[in-house]
Amino acid sequence: MAYELTGKVKLIFDAKTFNSGFTKREMVVTVEDGKYPQEILVEFVQDKVTLLDALQPGQEVTVTFDIRGREYNGRYFNNLQGWRVESAGQGENPPPYDEAPPFPTPEDFGDNDIPF
Template sequence: MEITGKIKKIDETKTYGASGFRKREMVVTTNEQYPQMLLIEFVQDKCDLLNNYAVGQDVKVSINLRGREWINPQGEAVYFNSIQGWRIEVAQAEGTSEIPPMAPVDNFETTSNIDDSEPDDLPF
């Protein structure tokens, strides 16, 4: 999945626990009729992807939706969702996308394999 929008906030990388788990969060405001402010987290080596981006930039973020179940002390299941980013790039403005050049076509000789002696019985 992908999300496009403007970067509203980028947090610093935070490290948790003895294992050194790293997480960095950012907020993207979507470009919709009713803009949404979505918290996207980048974990481990993906934290460094945000180093080259700044607040105010238009970006396209590739994401995965994550869901977890937690059983609270009362024995009830509680569910949590998160949006996890794994790629980010500068978004191109609409209408300015370049059309990739076509591959060159080799010159070739065409021959006709159609037998003109039979009538064409197609209705069109």
């Protein structure tokens, strides 16, 4: 299940690559929540770390993420794993991977390319 949060980028950390080849990058988004703003840490893994390259602190964003949980030595941990970032007023950054390209129109084909 996907969740979203909207706020301002506070921090963007450098990418970390581990010996196993696993790569992650984290960012903190400040979300206005009544009297006390919340600072939410969101991690991006593997090919999604590049989504943070064009962002700057102070920028308004909407982050789409999944909640991941696990148990380790009797303790339980949760992570917010981001997979899409939309910059306010600029559309998505980069275009989402889960949308199909636009359907071609007849103008997209030359006179000799029509298959019927």
